[in-house]
Amino acid sequence: MLPAFVPPMLAVTGELPADDAGWAFEPKWDGVRVVACLGGGELSLWSRVGNLVTASYPELSVLTGLVGVPAVLDGEVVAFDPEGRPDFGLLQQRMHLTKAVDVRRARRDVQVTYVVFDLLQLDGHDTTGLPLRDRRELLEQLELRADGKVQVPGYVTGNGREVYDATKRLGLEGVVAKRLESVYRPGKRSDAWVKVKHVDSRDVLVAGWLPGEGRRAGTVGAVVLALPDGHGGLRHVGQVGTGFSDQVLDQLYAMFTAEEVADSPLRGQLDPAAERSVHWVPPTRVAEVVHTGWTRDNRLRAAVWRGLRPDLDATQVDPDGR
């Protein structure tokens, strides 16, 4: 009998705990959250919001041979780059495939690994009421290892700062701190799990803006960002659409509409439909954003607005944005 989907517990974003005691630290895996339900020789894989994704990752059928009793596992499907780092861009080539022929083709270039970090049911027993410490012990007793397709990475107790620094050196996304005594709360965001991400702060130039929709109709939806290209021009480095308060949006809207210009400083660098929607401003204002890295086409990944930098002028912005 195949167990039913259990919605995964979610972490809050925050800082490392001030006191390491009672916390477990593990790397933050840059992949997609997947709950695996096993039983009767069958497997179902579910996304965070309860969509069935079994067909997208046929190689994970090895799980059925690893656990002798019905079980529900929580983990992350990850694609590793040749250096062994999780690469979300690679994984995106697999995420939405549903047809067997497409999945077969994509598997030649991108293999995935299921990184298991929690156990929610075992042999018909609900384990979510157990402390994390006990759930992990049961999980490790299952000895889930399969030829690079399944991993159960260990965790570190204490030394959260060391784990954080190590993940930064290794190019990982960050760490997750989990209270060892915490129970698993299905579908809930809990401060018993705290994700601490590595973020970079950069100074960038404001080149234009896109109108908002819905609640943000009549104000700014996103700000178009640029950096000097080192040859007297500018290169587009993406947009930022989050991190603003309503007050800041109103200020930016008033500022931008008063300065609008017809000419694009980034001609030909955005796709034509997007370029038609942009309202351009002179690229003289400097803003600070934080982001989690760069996409393959040299755009800022997951950029969050921090504010304008009136103390800086455009000539002080480094082509690397530092």
Add this chain to the structure above:
DNA sequence: TCTCGTAGCGAAAATGGGCC
């Protein structure tokens, strides 16, 4: 058959409203 546009889904963060 190919291209283009749209929709949907994955990730994330911030805000505001409702409720206790």
Add this chain to the structure above:
DNA sequence: GGCCCATTTTCGCTACGAGA
């Protein structure tokens, strides 16, 4: 006041239908 949930935005990708 704090928590939870809904809603908004971003990017990157695939699926699919329409039209050339």
